[in-house]
Amino acid sequence: MRIEAERVAVDGPRGPLLPATSLGVSPGQVALVRGEPGSGHTALGLALTGRLRPSAGTVTVGGRTDAGALRALSALVDAPGVTEPDGNLRLADVVAEELALAGGRASRRRARAWLTDRRADRHARDRLDDLPPAMRIRLLTELAAARPGNRLLVLHSPDRHTGNTEAWWPLALRHAERGHAVVVLSSTSSARLLAVRPARLGQLEQPAPLTVGEP
Incomplete structure (x- = not known):
């Protein structure tokens, strides 16, 4: 089961939210995607999880375009203004x-x-906002991974909580080792701290995801 975004672009009322981007990831793999703030992290996360219809391009799961199936097997974790829980809870x-x-x-x-x-x-x-960053990221990711049928985790900007990549990168690898497909959306500066070639928002030719586990 491979999730494939091909030339996916999202337009907003005031201009592009996501320039054309291609990306593919399978269970057992981690794709690190870098970009500057405002360059399309949320739009890509929503499109990859079947929660937003792209203005152009396609997102397929297992070779089929099926937004319902994609929503059922995916989770967009801690996306600001979208799936981020109220910090006062x-x-x-x-x-x-x-x-x-x-x-x-x-x-x-x-x-x-x-x-x-x-x-x-x-x-x-x-309060959620008072938790140590590493704990917040870990617990919210584990909750998403525990949903029945989940196969795809999209971690939205975990580096906004901490610049320490040890708080979230090993976590992403562990979930891939357990058989999830994992996408981590991060800033360019955080991606540079990791010994892995990242994909880039707004690019069509991307490096292969990191394979760490079995499908």
């Missing part, structure tokens, strides 16, 4: 809501058990 409430989306009831007991398994229960009453 307590962690336990965010977890309860996400677990409910994954199936079941939204209960604090269930959320606390989930957090205990991840050694984060002492932060249950903390």
Whole structure:
């Protein structure tokens, strides 16, 4: 199951939101995509996860254009103004809501058990915005990965929370090792800190994603 964006562009009311960009990623792979702020991170993330119809180009899953199937198997993680949880919410409430989306009831007991398994229960009453950045990124990514049928994780600008790539790059690799396809949208400066050739927003010829796991 390969997710392929071919010459995907998104136009907004005041001009282009995403210049034509191509990108492909399969389960077991990580694609790092760099670009300056405002160059199309959110538009690409929405298009890759079937939540936005491109103005031009196509996004396919397994060779087929099927936005519904793409939405069902993908998650856009912590996208500002889109999927980013309210920073004033307590962690336990965010977890309860996400677990409910994954199936079941939204209960604090269930959320606390989930957090205990991840050694984060002492932060249950903390505001999301008060969490250590690495913990926030890890927990929100794990919640998205736990949704039934999820195969694609798109991590939106985790470097906006911390310039330390150790807080999110090893996490992306771990989820790819577990069989997810992973796309990390980052700034150019953060991408330069990693020993991997990044793809670029607005480019059609891209380096191959990093393969770290099995489909």
